[in-house]
Amino acid sequence: xxxxxxxxxxxxxxxxxxxxxxxxxxxxxxxxxxxxxxxxxxxxxxxxxxxxxxxxxxxxxxxxxxxxxx
Numbered sequence: 916x917x918x919x920x921x922x923x924x925x926x927x928x929x930x931x932x933x934x935x936x937x938x939x940x941x942x943x944x945x946x947x948x949x950x951x952x953x954x955x956x957x958x959x960x961x962x963x964x965x966x967x968x969x970x971x972x973x974x975x976x977x978x979x980x981x982x983x984x985x
Contacts, residue, residue, distance in 0.1 A: 916968060916971060919971050919972070919975050920961055920964040920965070920971060921961075922975065922984055923964065923971065923974055923975055923978060923984070924957060924960050924961055924964070926978050926983045926984045927953065927960065927978075928957065928960075929983075930983050933981075933983065934978060934981075934983050935950075935953070937977050937978055937980075937981035937983060938974050938977045938978060940977075941970065941973045941974055941977045942970070942974075945967060945970065948963065949963060
């Protein structure tokens with residue numbers, strides 16, 4: 916799972932708003948807490964993913980479908 920989190924975090928940092936738009940629907944009610952972690956930086960973002968590990972695969976798939984992750 917850490918490998919997926921690393922790939923997701925890197926894609927989000929690399930593509931910014933484009934990546935966030937790609938996963939916005941997947942995040943649903945978690946969107947606000949995700950954005951707060953995103954604004955705090957890489958470490959906070961990784962911690963958010965660890966706290967919400969159940970959604971990591973869905974976020975990965977959304978980014979992959981958008982062509983933002985391989």
